[in-house]
Amino acid sequence: xxxxxxxxRRTIPVLVLLVLVxxxxxxxxxxxxxxxxxxxxxxxxxQRGSIPYTVTLREIMHAPDGTKRVSREITHAIxxxxxxxxxTSTDKGTRRSLDFASGxxxxxxxxxxxxxxxxxxxxxxxxxxxxxxxxxxxxxGKPFDSDQTMLGEETIAGYKTVKISSGIxxxxxxxxxxxxxxxxxxxFSPGEFTxxxxxxxxxxxxxxxxxDVPAKYREVxxxxxxxxxxxxxxxxxxxxxxxxxxDYKRAKKxx
Numbered sequence: 001x002x003x004x005x006x007x008x009r010r011t012i013p014v015l016v017l018l019v020l021v022x023x024x025x026x027x028x029x030x031x032x033x034x035x036x037x038x039x040x041x042x043x044x045x046x047q048r049g050s051i052p053y054t055v056t057l058r059e060i061m062h063a064p065d066g067t068k069r070v071s072r073e074i075t076h077a078i079x080x081x082x083x084x085x086x087x088t089s090t091d092k093g094t095r096r097s098l099d100f101a102s103g104x105x106x107x108x109x110x111x112x113x114x115x116x117x118x119x120x121x122x123x124x125x126x127x128x129x130x131x132x133x134x135x136x137x138x139x140x141g142k143p144f145d146s147d148q149t150m151l152g153e154e155t156i157a158g159y160k161t162v163k164i165s166s167g168i169x170x171x172x173x174x175x176x177x178x179x180x181x182x183x184x185x186x187x188f189s190p191g192e193f194t195x196x197x198x199x200x201x202x203x204x205x206x207x208x209x210x211x212d213v214p215a216k217y218r219e220v221x222x223x224x225x226x227x228x229x230x231x232x233x234x235x236x237x238x239x240x241x242x243x244x245x246x247d248y249k250r251a252k253k254x255x
Contacts, residue, residue: 049139050082050128051178054206057196064191073199077206078128078178085210098211099127106213109225115217116225118251129179134162156182157198177203221245 054077062068075087082101087094098106106117125139138144151163154172159182161172171184182198222244223232232238 135179
C-alpha cells in the first residue's frame, strides 16, 4: 500500500490489510481529483521540513495464474505545513485519510458523506521521509523503518530515485521531490504481487479540495464509515474493525 505511516503497516497484517482494501474499494465515493502534470523543475530539497507535492499511483494486482487487473489509484499529497492526505480512488469513488498539522486526523467516506475524526498529538515529521538522508530517515532524523535496506539509485519515469526494501515491499522515492513515492512492489509469492506505477507527480502546494471536509459530513465510528449498512464478511476484518472502534471511543472520551 501507499503509506508513509510505519506504525499502520505494522498494526495490520498483510492479508487482513488486503481484505480491508477490498471492502474500502467496494464502498468508495465520487472521485475528487483531476489529472496532474509533472513539473518542469524539481523542488528545493535542501530545506529541513515538509516539501509539498502531489503524486498519483495506479495499483495493479498480479495473480499466480498470470492475470492482472487495475485495482485503484492512490493520491498522496503533502502541504508545506506538514499536513498530508491519502486518497484511494476506484471506478466507484474515493475515500480519504487526512492528517492535519494541528493533530486532527479525519478519515472520510465521500460517497456516504461520513467522516471519522480524532485529535492526537501532532508529529507528522515521523511520517514523512527526508530527502537529505536519501529517504532513509523521517524528518525528525530517525530511521523511517526499522528493517529497511537501501538497494541503490535508479531512474523511474525520468525521476532520480532511491530504491528501498522493507520486508516484502520494495519502493522507489523521488529524491528531487521530497521523497515522493513513484513506484512500489509488494511481493507475496513468486507469482503473486502488486505493483504501483506512476500516473502523475507535481511539486508545490496541493489542490485545497483534497483537504476539504464539508460540514455536511456526518461523524460516525470507523466501522460504520467503512462498511455502511453492510456486515463484515471476514473474521479478521471484523476483529480489526472492532479494534478501530475501541480506539475511536477512547480517543473521543479524551477530547
